[in-house]
Amino acid sequence: MEKEELAVKYFKQGYNCAQAVFATYAEELDLPKETALKIASSFGGGMGKLREVCGAVSGMFMVAGLKYGYNDANLTQEEKGKHYKLIQELGLEFKEKFGSIRCCELLGINFDGSVNPQLRTSEYYQKRPCKECIKEAVKIFEKVSNKLNADEM
Numbered sequence: 760m761e762k763e764e765l766a767v768k769y770f771k772q773g774y775n776c777a778q779a780v781f782a783t784y785a786e787e788l789d790l791p792k793e794t795a796l797k798i799a800s801s802f803g804g805g806m807g808k809l810r811e812v813c814g815a816v817s818g819m820f821m822v823a824g825l826k827y828g829y830n831d832a833n834l835t836q837e838e839k840g841k842h843y844k845l846i847q848e849l850g851l852e853f854k855e856k857f858g859s860i861r862c863c864e865l866l867g868i869n870f871d872g873s874v875n876p877q878l879r880t881s882e883y884y885q886k887r888p889c890k891e892c893i894k895e896a897v898k899i900f901e902k903v904s905n906k907l908n909a910d911e912m
Contacts, residue, residue, distance in 0.1 A: 762901065763894045770893050773879055775803025779893050780818025780900075788825045803876065805862025810870045815889070815896035816853055816860045820846055822900055827907065845903070852899045857892065865892065 760768070762783050770779040777799040785795035801807055802817040828842055854860050863869050865888055877883055884890065 763897045766893045766897050767890055770890060771879075771884070775800065775876070776814030776889050776893055777802035777818040777821070778814075780815050780896050781821050783897060784822045784826075788822070790825065808870070808874060808876070810863035810866070810868060811861060813853075813860055813862045813865055813892055815892040816850060818893075819849055819853070819896040819900050823849060826904065845907070849899055849903055852903070853892075853896060856895055856899075857888070 766779045766783040769782050770776065774782065774796065778796050781799040782792055782795045784790075785792045788795075799814075799818055799821060802812075802821075803814045805811045805813060806817070823845055824842075827845055829839060850860050857865055859865055
């Protein structure tokens with residue numbers, strides 16, 4: 760199964776957008792799937808239904824952090840900047856495709872103080888762009904990651 764299909768499968772199983780993207784890479788990143796799902800659980804609905812950064816984008820950024828991120832506080836500004844450049848490239852490519860990386864703008868829904876996720880019905884899946892956002896986040900990450908890996912060779 761391709762990664763895009765796996766991510767959509769997770770979403771259709773009831774996981775949020777961030778979980779769907781992040782869990783897709785769990786095995787590749789030597790992370791237990793259950794741990795990946797817990798880490799990403801807070802980022803659904805644009806960060807806990809605040810309707811801020813899209814969960815698919817957050818999931819993509821988390822994958823990038825685990826795969827390419829740094830854990831040395833003593834890196835130079837330029838070395839740290841390389842990672843931020845990667846994150847900006849991922850985010851800007853997503854934004855170019857959809858016009859925004861913000862959940863509220865992608866869905867046309869503002870933060871309303873509600874906490875419970877909506878029920879997943881066929882109507883829910885038809886009216887939301889989430890499935891396409893998830894697929895595109897995986898596509899973008901794969902494209903950029905393949906480019907980075909090719910540059911390293």
